[in-house]
Amino acid sequence: MNYGNITKHFKIVLAPLTRLRSYGNVPQPHAILYYSQRTTKGGLLIAEATGVSDTAQGYPDTPGIWTKEQVEAWKPIVDAVHAKGGIFFCQIWHVGRVSNYSYQPNGQAPISSTDKPLTHQLQPNGVDVAEFAPPRRLRTEEIPRIVNDFKLAAINAIEAGFDGVEIHGAHGYLIEQFLKDQVNDRTDAYGGSLENRCRFALEIVEAVSNAIGADRVGIRLSPFASYSQAGDSNPNALGLYMAAALNKYGLAYCHTVEPRMKTVGEKSETPDNLPKRFELNAPLNKYNRATFYLPDPVVGYTDYPFLETTALLSNLGCRPFSSLLLSTFKFLHCISLFGSCLHIPKFDCHTQGLIHASKSLKANVFTNFGYVNPFRIVLAPLTRMRSYDNIPRPHAILYYSQRATKGGLLIAEASAVSETGRGCPATPDIWTKEQVEAWKPIVDAVHAKGGVFFCQIWHAGQISNYSYQPNGQSPISSTDKQLTFKVQKNGVDDCKYPPPRRLRADEIPEIVNEFRVVAINAIEAGMAIQKTNRTENFFHFSFL
Structure with a gap:
């Protein structure tokens, strides 16, 4: 990755992962914890797909970055990643025809390179069926406005504090609807030949690079994939053409997707230091796919155990805590998991940051909200x-x-x-x-x-x-x-x-x-x- 005047070699990167928890398309405070959990010093994170305009939406509660409110909502999330020394890119995105009337302003038809509709397909949760409205083919004179939407979204991302942006040109979304010949049936300057089909993507790259600097821009491509019924008759030629064309811009990176590739995200949900787990050959967390796209701000989002907790629980059994030196967070987390199986020693409330507690102590009773809650451990x-x-x-x-x-x-x-x-x-x-x-x-x-x-x-x-x-x-x-x-x-x-x-x-x-x-x-x-x-x-x- 070429970033500024230096070249960084990332072996592990947080890929953009749609989580559907940005209510009303506004990033929420719970994302602060989600992204900071996954940050390591000097590591690269790519934020979940983020809409460039009100026509870019195709799923419930995905974040946007085209309004002032959205930009302000992103700022504390970005600050939290930077506070831990991370590098944070925002993936900017337009779904194109992968949408329906309910996600579009004034209930209008989604826009695309084509007017060919998508057939019904499973939602990301693997259960619900998505229904797509027939798209409206963009007129040639409308395309510069969409290019400008990407440019403005990139400028907004920098204002929010992001270190750069990744242009989402993969997975059957709008840019790929222009790139792939099994979708693009245009007869103007944006359709037909390979050069014409790549024109829209490259105009976006140029506009964004000119606006924020090419060393702050990455792009994601999936020439060999056929997500959302977006395949190509010669993916090898498409990939090679785009790679050669992108080289002249000096982008930060090109993120390619190969559909047969295995990723950690397919088999685990590991919020903390993934390189450390690999170094120690520590187990990865088992995921529950049913919780990936819930609107819940905690479940399936920030509640996966950390490496230290996992190791601690595997070694503890029901032994006393008295010989263990634990941070407040680790101690509280283990107590919540083990409950009354543990013998809890008395702690001095100032040196340990805990109000001391034992199984026999019921002193800290909370009655102000209509219920009684005997807190055995409190952060002082x-x-x-x-x-x-x-x-x-x-x-x-x-x-x-x-x-x-x-x-x-x-x-x-x-x-x-x-x-x-x-x-x-x-x-x-x-x-x-x-x-x-x-x-x-x-x-x-x-x-x-x-x-x-x-x-x-x-x-x-x-x-x-x-x-x-x-x-x-x-x-x-x-x-x-x-x-x-x-x-x-x-x-x-x-x-x-x-x-x-x-x-x-x-x-x-x-x-x-x-x-x-x-x-x-x-x-x-x-x-x-x-x-x-x-x-x-x-x-x-x-x-x-």
Whole structure:
């Protein structure tokens, strides 16, 4: 692959896989977890087929990239892949005649190189039968508009943050309906000879390359396949002609499909580090094809076990956990799978990030939503100092979704209630509109995995200094007694606290109101409820 000024050699690439979970043709927050699960540093991912216009649709809930809303929805997904060091291309796509009236604007006929209809065929799920409407043959003067749709979609993909695009010229869709002589029966400049039949595809390649740079463009071809009744009388000649013609553009890559080729996707669903599994000769996950195209945001999508979990479960049996060092996510995942078979030791809630639990402990009972849920393990609030400028960042989407399990409770890191509430660098706030909006995709990612999410609302009080306070003023507290210096949480730096200002009695209701307002903000951001921090000498504790 020629990418920028370098050549990359990818042995394993995530191929574009249609999943039918982009409701209303808008990418959804659950795709953040799906793609980030499948990302490795330096690895290439190609996004699922993404429509270039409102006439490009042929399946339910496939994503598009022709509207501003779609572009904005793609951004946090792309950010999550980049946060793990991945390279992300968007496959841009038009189905052509592989559609029917229900997917087309105003119930019109699908467009194609031909007016020959497709016969009925099985849907991708292998069960339902697809019915296709007779297509309308594009007039010659309409073709440049379709070329422009691909160009604009490529520009939108770059705006969304993608590293490049793959033009979908395979599998019987619109471009291949021009390429293949068993479909294309035109008599104009886009039909008849091999050169004419390839003209549409090459015009798209040229337009897209000119718009975003050829080193950001790939193309997918399947000359030997006959998907959607799109075969060719001489596929070898077609493939060779396209390869020679594409060479002059200097594209990033050409992705070819050979129908007799076996792929990992046919026999497994492996969301995590596939090269590592090959290196260790570890087993691949068995797939359930019936779940591939469900609209469910979790089942058959992000719920496949990871390599570490698979290995752990095969070795654990019902042994105690006490000798194992596990991350919070792995620990929670194994608990959910093994349940009461395990002896669960008591953990210190701060060093392990868990509220300690044992089989006999029933203390953490959740009753606020009409049911009782004795959570045996909860993600405790853990300050991480990665919310630059006190705004939650996209990398928190992956962080919290990694730690979410269906029905499990997570408590977000301490989030300040006002500009006077801060006491540490880069902690999140929730008192401005910008902060509330930044929390929303993070909360959506937790909810997509079925988690319950609380926001810990917080005021540092005297545990602050001038640099964290508005206009360099003194921190506020119940007292004017100064804290002594202490070592920071990193165990190295010293904390220096200035003398606080004792709040007047008439000022206290204002602080109470700040907690009330951010509670409302947390609900607006999608949080279930709020928990106030009354420990560790913060603001509440100075009164208590």
